Amino acid sequence: MFDSDRDELFESMSLAGIETAIIPGVNPEGWAKQLQVAKQYSCPYGLGIHPWFCEDEPQRALEQLSEQVNACIHDPYLVAIGECGLDKIRKDNWQGQIIALEAQLSMARQLDLPVILHVVKAHSEMLAILKRYSLPRGGVIHGFYGSYEIANEYIKLGYKLGIGGLILNASAKKLKTCVAQLPLDSMLIETDSPAMTPQNSADSRNTPLILQSIIAEIANLHKKSSVLITEHTFRNSMQLFDLKLILI
Template sequence: MIKLNLFNERIMPMMRILDSHAHLDHALFDTDRDELFESMAQAGIETAIIPGVSPERWSKQLDVAKRYSCPYGLGIHPWFCADNPQQALDLLTDKLNSYIEDPYLVAIGECGLDKIHKDNWHGQIIALQAQLSMAQQLNLPVILHVVKAHSEMLAMLKRYSLPRGGVIHGFYGSLAIASEYIKLGFKLGIGGLILNPSARKLRTCVAQLPHDSVLIETDSPAMTPRNAAESRNTPLILQSIIAEIATLHKKTSVLISEHAFRNTVQLFDLKLILI
């Protein structure tokens, strides 16, 4: 049984925490979003980055980001790619042009490759290539979703020179794969899976990752840790993720939180929007 230590008053005031990936615009938060953000503030969670997933969802995403002063990305998730994604890519170009001066626009994505959802594989490739090109042109980092497609993703990233790099969100691969991404200037987003004792490969990998390569995230409302109190995931598990990474590294939670906070601020250039 995993004990989620969400409100440790002894360490909370010493830590600055950001959720580097949370879909807080999701409908599952519609009934209590205000209360959730209040609880996040009480837990020392300063903000969350809200990724974009499809043209149909950008409007609500942007409304939520504005209301709660959250940084965000704009992108087309591989699950939402059509076989011919050009129309969606044109809409993304228009949206990026409209918001490029907004300091809260901090990334392209969530975009990527997912072989579990491979019926639209051709569209995923086209959409990812276009979004990597946008990241180049706009000098923005990318938020990447990669499922059973690391070799394809690494090959593609080597063909693009991304000045700001990005993050492999929800990373659960081996240390060898992690090292390849790090060489290309990418960070690794570590989420609730680290709390599952059976995730041995990930736990072994994370224990050996350099501190400057790790971001913490939840992917809320998805990726709920095993044995959590509710089926809906929220940023309130971040302190437990930090504590678990600290245990694996034999370091303090404060040290891990400091590195994760600094890594996120640097990658997404959040200095102007965080006090």
């Protein structure tokens, strides 16, 4: 999706004050390209198995994940396990999703890494599992779209909420109401690019360049300055993913 203009995109990001982007992993077939891009552009990354790519019996993929993580364990740019999680839209592999998620939570706990979590129509199941797997580093609920009550349950467990392009949609009233109430130390900003393009975008492909618009919307909802929101969300990312060794 970015092969034709990746250099130009990173240059535009730099001009916009965006220092880097965290690149999650989603399946064994994609890790090699992901690691190549991460190395070329000095991006932190996660390694994981996304619920869309889980088989009913994901043991082989989990073995591959363990091997890949062990190969990268001394790389300071490996900052998370994920993207992993639960997605009820893809219920045909539900049992495999649970097996893969629990294995990756165990891996994150063992390695003292945070997790990047994908949760779609499965908040109650995810919260129940996270209560059983106490992760010292917590993680982020990627692309969060839910109520303040659900958000608060994640926050109490030590997780942060990833706020992305959905906040820019006029129809996202529940999310806007939630974000307006969230403490500033509970949020990260994200894009999920090239996916999750805002409805009013002129480009069908999402990119990190919308981060400024997300910050502006959060600032508007909190009646704070964009500078303050930028400072808080940057600090939250630095702390969660322990980025000080690679960004400072």
